[in-house]
Amino acid sequence: MVLPDNNVLDIIISLVLIYALLSILVSILLEWYNQKTRARAKFLRNAIFQLLKDPLNVHYGELFYNHYLIEGLKNRELKTVPQYISSQLFSEVLIDIIANRKLHDNPVKITGHSGDVGKQYEMVNDRIELDINKHFEEELNSLNPSPLTDTLRSFWQKSGKDTTKLKDHLKFWFDDYMDRVSGWYKKGQQKKLLWIGFLVAIALNVDSLHLLKILSLDDALRNQLAATAENVADHYQVLSEAEKMNNSKLLETFSKLIPDSVLRDTTTGIKDLRTIVVENYPQLKDQLKPNDSVDIKYMQRADSVLGIANALNIPIGWDENSAPLSWKWCLCWGLTPKQTFVARGDGVLGYNQIRNFGSPKSKFFYVLGILISGISLSFGAPFWFDTLVKLVNIRRAGKKPEAVNETTK
Amino acid sequence: MLPFTNIHTHVFTSSCVPDRFLMILPVGVVRRFPNKIKSVLDSKLGRWLIRWLADWGEEKKNNRRKEFDKYVAFVDVAVQSTQLEVFQRAFEAGKIYDHAVRIVGLTMNMDHMDSLPSQNQISFETQLEEVKDIKRYYPANFFPFLGIDPRHKSGVDLVSWARPYFETGVLHKDTGRVFPFFSGIKLYPALGFFPFDPRLEELYKYAEKNQLPVMTHCTRVGTQYIGTKIESLIPESPAMISIANNNNFAKARNSINARISKFYEKGWVKNSDRGENDRACDLFGHPENYVPLLEKFPNLKLCLAHMGGSNEILDAPNKGELAEIREVDTPGWFERVTSMMKEYPNLYTDISYTLSDFEDTTGVVFQRFTSFLVEQDRNGRPLSERVMFGTDFFMTEMEKREAELYFNTQRNLRRWFDDFARINPQKFLMQPV
Numbered sequence: 001m002v003l004p005d006n007n008v009l010d011i012i013i014s015l016v017l018i019y020a021l022l023s024i025l026v027s028i029l030l031e032w033y034n035q036k037t038r039a040r041a042k043f044l045r046n047a048i049f050q051l052l053k054d055p056l057n058v059h060y061g062e063l064f065y066n067h068y069l070i071e072g073l074k075n076r077e078l079k080t081v082p083q084y085i086s087s088q089l090f091s092e093v094l095i096d097i098i099a100n101r102k103l104h105d106n107p108v109k110i111t112g113h114s115g116d117v118g119k120q121y122e123m124v125n126d127r128i129e130l131d132i133n134k135h136f137e138e139e140l141n142s143l144n145p146s147p148l149t150d151t152l153r154s155f156w157q158k159s160g161k162d163t164t165k166l167k168d169h170l171k172f173w174f175d176d177y178m179d180r181v182s183g184w185y186k187k188g189q190q191k192k193l194l195w196i197g198f199l200v201a202i203a204l205n206v207d208s209l210h211l212l213k214i215l216s217l218d219d220a221l222r223n224q225l226a227a228t229a230e231n232v233a234d235h236y237q238v239l240s241e242a243e244k245m246n247n248s249k250l251l252e253t254f255s256k257l258i259p260d261s262v263l264r265d266t267t268t269g270i271k272d273l274r275t276i277v278v279e280n281y282p283q284l285k286d287q288l289k290p291n292d293s294v295d296i297k298y299m300q301r302a303d304s305v306l307g308i309a310n311a312l313n314i315p316i317g318w319d320e321n322s323a324p325l326s327w328k329w330c331l332c333w334g335l336t337p338k339q340t341f342v343a344r345g346d347g348v349l350g351y352n353q354i355r356n357f358g359s360p361k362s363k364f365f366y367v368l369g370i371l372i373s374g375i376s377l378s379f380g381a382p383f384w385f386d387t388l389v390k391l392v393n394i395r396r397a398g399k400k401p402e403a404v405n406e407t408t409k
Numbered sequence: 410m411l412p413f414t415n416i417h418t419h420v421f422t423s424s425c426v427p428d429r430f431l432m433i434l435p436v437g438v439v440r441r442f443p444n445k446i447k448s449v450l451d452s453k454l455g456r457w458l459i460r461w462l463a464d465w466g467e468e469k470k471n472n473r474r475k476e477f478d479k480y481v482a483f484v485d486v487a488v489q490s491t492q493l494e495v496f497q498r499a500f501e502a503g504k505i506y507d508h509a510v511r512i513v514g515l516t517m518n519m520d521h522m523d524s525l526p527s528q529n530q531i532s533f534e535t536q537l538e539e540v541k542d543i544k545r546y547y548p549a550n551f552f553p554f555l556g557i558d559p560r561h562k563s564g565v566d567l568v569s570w571a572r573p574y575f576e577t578g579v580l581h582k583d584t585g586r587v588f589p590f591f592s593g594i595k596l597y598p599a600l601g602f603f604p605f606d607p608r609l610e611e612l613y614k615y616a617e618k619n620q621l622p623v624m625t626h627c628t629r630v631g632t633q634y635i636g637t638k639i640e641s642l643i644p645e646s647p648a649m650i651s652i653a654n655n656n657n658f659a660k661a662r663n664s665i666n667a668r669i670s671k672f673y674e675k676g677w678v679k680n681s682d683r684g685e686n687d688r689a690c691d692l693f694g695h696p697e698n699y700v701p702l703l704e705k706f707p708n709l710k711l712c713l714a715h716m717g718g719s720n721e722i723l724d725a726p727n728k729g730e731l732a733e734i735r736e737v738d739t740p741g742w743f744e745r746v747t748s749m750m751k752e753y754p755n756l757y758t759d760i761s762y763t764l765s766d767f768e769d770t771t772g773v774v775f776q777r778f779t780s781f782l783v784e785q786d787r788n789g790r791p792l793s794e795r796v797m798f799g800t801d802f803f804m805t806e807m808e809k810r811e812a813e814l815y816f817n818t819q820r821n822l823r824r825w826f827d828d829f830a831r832i833n834p835q836k837f838l839m840q841p842v
Contacts, residue, residue, distance in 0.1 A: 059535040062424065066491050066539060074490075101538070104545060108578035108587050110619070116411065118839040119620060121587040123580060 007222075011215045013391045014225035017232065018211060018314055019376050020384035021254060022200060025305040026377045027247050029196050030189065032298040041083045043188070047181040048085070051174075052094075056146035063097045087178070091170035095163050098152070099132050102139035133163055190378070198374035204309075204316045207369030208376060210323070210355065214315050217348045221313060226395075228312060231257050233392040236385050250381050251301060254308045262311050323366055327358030411842060413507030414834035417624070417714055417761035417799025420495040420514045420543065420553075423451060423487045425536045427519060428527040432635040432684040434480075440683040450484045482810075486803035492539045496551060499802045502811040506819075509549065511834070513799070515595040515624060516540055516556040517632070522600045523684075524636030533561065537574065541590050548581040548588045552840060554595035554624055563608030568615050575621060586841045593838065596625040598693035601634035601642045605649045605665075605701040613650075613706050622710040622837050625699070627742065628718030628762070629691050629734075631804075635684035643678050643692055645669060650701045661700035668692065671737040688734065695738075696745040703753045710837055712757040712797065713749070716781075717742030719766040722774045743777070750795060751786045757837050760818070760829065761799030765808035768817050775821070782825060797837060798829035 034040055049061030064070060065081060070093060073082035107124035140156060143149045155173070159165035200206065215222045235253035236244070243249040309316060318325060355362050376384075423430075429443040431450075439446055449455035489495045496514060503510035518533040533556065540553045555574050562570045571594075578589040594616055598604050604625060616623060626632075634642065646666050652658045669692055672678045677688040696713055703711065716722065720731060721742040735741070740748075750756050760767070766774045782793040800814045809817075819826050835842065 055532060057534070058538055059531040062531045062535050063538055066493075066542070071491075104541070104579075105573065105577040106579070107576060108589050109576070113620065113839065116835060116842070118835060118841045120841055121578060121589060123578075123587055 007216075009391065009395050010222050010226040011212065013229045013388065013395060014215045014222050015208070015211055016384055016388045016391060017225050017229040018206075018309075018316075019379075020232070020250075020381060020388050021305060021309060021312075021314075022204070022206060022316075022373075023377050023379065023381035023384050024247055024250050024254075025302055026193060026196050026200050027250075027381050028298060028301045028305065029200070030192055031247065032295075032302075033192065033196070034189075035298070038080050038083075040185070041081045043185050044083065044085065044181070045081050047177075047184070048090075051177055052148065054146050054148040056144040057149065060094070060097060060148070064093055067093045067097055069093050069096075087171035087174040088167075090174045091167040094170060095132070095136060095166065098139050099136040099163075102135040102142070103128070103130070133161060136163055136166075137161060193380060194374070194378040197376070197378035198370075200377055201370050201373035204306075205318050205324075205370075206316050206373040206377070207323075207366055208372040209365050209369035211315065211369075213351055213355075214348065217351060221315075225312065225314075228254075228257060229388055230392050230395075233385075233389045237389055244382055244385065247301065247381065250385065251304055251308075253385075255304060258308060258311045321356070322352065323355050323358065323362065326356035327363070411831040411835045412509040412511050413503065413830050414511040414513065414797070414838070415499065415503050415799055415802070415830075416513045416712070416797040416834045416837070417759050418496075418499045418512050418514055418802040419517070419804065420492045420499070420540065421487075421517060421519075421536060422489055422492055422495060423447070423484075424529065424531050425492075425517075425519060425533075426487075427523040427525075427530050427635070429523055429525065429635055429684070430519075432523075433632050435685075435687055440685070450481070451488055456481050456484060456488075480807060482806040483803060486806055492536070493543050493546070495803065496543050496547070499800075499811065500547070500550060502802070502815060505812065506815060506830075511549075511838075511840070512551055513592070513624075513834075513838070514540065514543070514551060514553045516553060517595065517597050517600070518556040518558040518561055519600065519632075521558055521560045522632070522634055522636070524638050541574075544588070544590050545579050548579045549584065549586070552588075552592040552838060553590070554593040554622075555591045556595045556597065557609065557612060558597075558600065559602050559606045559608035564611050567608070568611045571612060571615070575619065588841065592840050593622040593624060596623060597632065598698065599626060599631060599633040599690040601636070601639075601690075601693065603647050603649075603693055604698050605647075607648050607650050610650050610705075613702060613709055617706045617709040620710070620839050622712065622757075622839070624712045624714055624759075626694055626715070627696055627713040627746065627758075628694075628715045629720065629731075629742065630687070630718065633690035634686050634693075636686075637680055637682055637684070639686045639689050640678060640680050643669060643672075643689060645673065650705055652701065652705050655704050658701055658704045661697050661704075664697055665695070668695070668697075668738060675737065691734070691738075696742050696749060699749070699756075703749070703756060707753070708755060710755045710757065711753075712759055712837060713746050714759045714761055714799070715763050715801070716758045716760065716778075717744075717746050719763050719774050722763065722766075722777050743781075747781055747784065747792070750792050751784065754786060754788060754790075757795045757797060757833070759797040759799040761801035762805055762808075764798075764800065764814055764818050765805055767821055768809075770821050793825055793828060795833060795836075796825070796829055797833045798826070 045061075045065065048064060049059070052060035052064055054060060069089060070082065070085070073085070074080060106128060108121045109124055110119050111122050112120045137156065140149065140152060151173075155166055155169040159169055215225070232253045235256060236250070239249055239253075320326060320328075355366075428447065431443040431447050432440050434440070449458075486495055486498065489498070496512065499512050499514075500510065503512055516533075516536060519530070520533045537555070543551050544553060555571055557567070557571070559567070561567075574591040575589050578587055580587050594612070596604055613623075615621070647669070649662060649665075669678070672689065672692055678692070679689070696717065699711060699713065702709065721744075746758055750758065760778075763774070763778075766772070767778070769775060782791065782796065784792050786792060798818065800811060802811050805811065805814060818829075822829065
């Protein structure tokens with residue numbers, strides 16, 4: 001006999017499982033969007049500009065990004081700035097751009113004017129001394145006092161006027177700053193997650209209240225999803241912390257449970273042009289260069305999520321026989337919700353009839369359901385996976401000892 | 410043979426300009442949302458969209474949408490990530506004519522062109538650091554001019570600030586020649602100052618002594634002050650470099666003050682929230698404003714770039730904006746530049762930007778220009794000896810592509826081409842060859 005509290009728990013677990021799956025889709029879309037808009041690289045650039053902004057001297061951020069070592073990290077074709085800069089590189093480049101200003105400013109003097117050949121100049125110093133410590137200190141001393149130069153002077157003193165030791169100070173400073181920048185970035189991502197969460201909720205017609213109702217009415221679906229949730233939670237728990245943040249790995253916790261044959265039927269099987277050509281003309285394989293399949297990769301992942309949702313029979317998606325598209329047709333029938341309910345009886349069918357009819361009440365609950373879904377999906381996949389594991393553990397703790405023994409046997 | 414020289418180019422990028430820079434365009438919607446339009450143009454997708462609209466518009470006759478294509482071409486260069494990349498584009502076009510081509514890059518201090526602060530603009534000093542790097546990489550090909558603004562530094566402070574740019578430099582390994590980082594001074598008065606400002610006097614003295622040429626913008630249109638406080642920049646009788654007992658100076662001063670009064674009377678100098686300072690900014694760059702300088706510093710080499718502009722060469726305004734302006738300001742700028750060049754032997758001009766209207770050799774602009782070339786100064790020398798070739802890259806991307814300008818000028822001004830592009834620039838620049 002299934003206890004009522006266990007029933008409620010199963011409903012919640014099933015719903016959390018659905019959120020976990022669809023949150024992967026939200027994360028994939030966010031990642032894709034960030035990749036297309038180069039959001040991370042731009043955010044990093046703005047953060048470094050902010051760190052090195054010195055209106056009393058020069059904008060070192062601009063000079064930093066123009067430095068050869070940073071230029072080298074840019075994608076020339078796409079004109080993209082790097083997504084990641086190590087603290088080692090940061091310290092090297094910052095010391096370079098300050099020291100080089102002094103190194104390159106060599107005094108010249110006019111030695112004569114002579115008609116067509118123009119003014120003649122010569123260098124005041126014959127030999128240019130290549131002493132990075134000296135140049136760095138000279139340039140630092142010549143700069144106007146500012147919060148940035150004060151900080152650099154402080155590091156310079158603490159490092160005993162040695163650029164090698166100075167690098168450690170700069171690395172620590174940069175790493176510490178990057179920790180904060182990561183926090184700012186994540187906060188910024190929350191807003192995007194919310195937008196994408198709503199987008200997914202609307203695009204896939206994910207009505208949380210409808211899901212709750214269906215899960216409470218449809219025992220077979222609930223039991224199937226609860227069982228899947230246990231397996232997903234088990235797979236998730238063995239992942240490393242880094243893997244738990246990886247959408248592909250999270251997706252695998254689901255895809256491992258579903259036979260390939262089923263997945264093949266439920267996904268659309270998006271392929272890039274190269275794969276299609278190679279499948280049809282294998283002889284061309286060696287002549288084709290591997291192409292940039294980043295977009296395809298994201299599309300395939302999104303397709304997999306939808307395929308899994310389909311395979312698990314999750315009641316989402318647009319259909320003219322279900323709300324809200326059905327509202328249009330029901331109006332034509334001229335029936336009231338009560339008449340429909342009476343005509344079809346109790347259970348899932350009856351509930352669907354009421355919902356599909358589109359009374360003001362069901363419209364209100366539909367909008368509320370979509371809102372709840374949008375907000376829920378914006379919490380991100382790791383949140384829902386962690387919640388799922390906790391709920392599954394509670395469920396397992398509540399099981400009868402015999403049942404546990406049977407499973408372990 | 411002296412190297413081929415393009416005396417007038419720009420290498421600044423969109424990060425050097427104020428956030429509201431697009432307010433220089435006299436288009437209502439642009440002046441209303443300059444930041445938003447700039448951010449659209451700064452994105453690849455935005456430019457692609459505008460270009461697509463432009464292509465679509467081109468199919469219909471008299472459709473102004475195709476005009477956007479020109480702006481996009483201009484913005485395409487401006488959004489290059491570094492000034493070095495912009496220079497390299499100009500250099501590639503020039504190299505076709507001479508591998509040792511010299512490109513003069515004119516820096517502009519745009520830190521004071523708006524009265525509101527800009528979030529995404531780098532400081533002028535940062536712009537100069539990038540320019541110095543270009544000079545280090547191309548010492549014999551790139552000749553930058555230092556942008557000056559009396560609101561940035563003035564008097565002896567200005568000289569102290571500017572000197573290191575002229576008195577430090579690089580060694581060209583191939584030839585053993587030494588070049589200073591900067592080769593001259595660039596004025597852009599329309600950004601909001603008068604060239605006769607006494608705060609610039611010390612610098613002119615320094616420039617005259619060290620034979621540093623001064624290049625200045627001289628057309629009615631172009632980049633201009635876009636701030637909201639134009640009236641505070643244009644007093645009825647602005648302070649001026651003074652010269653005692655000099656008739657030409659006194660005459661110019663009276664004329665300048667009278668013109669300012671007339672512009673105020675007409676309501677053309679008025680604080681505007683939308684940066685509608687188009688006519689008021691003409692007062693800053695008026696050719697007559699240079700008379701005090703030329704009188705006080707007779708050995709200063711000055712170039713009034715663009716010869717006043719094509720519209721001023723055309724000078725047949727029966728109606729429209731120019732006719733209205735001409736009612737209070739005659740003669741036209743081209744005529745003034747011509748008479749001043751006859752009077753002052755160290756006054757030069759260049760054909761930059763204006764050359765985009767030289768394609769039609771039977772047109773009024775070209776005909777008047779060639780007549781001007783054979784006119785003589787008070788020493789009996791033809792004015793063509795003080796005309797230089799320049800393109801105004803990348804401003805000209807709005808009119809024609811750089812290579813096209815080179816080609817058309819060489820074809821249509823064959824007789825003078827070497828003088829304009831090799832001999833005259835060397836007299837002006839005086840850089841080692």
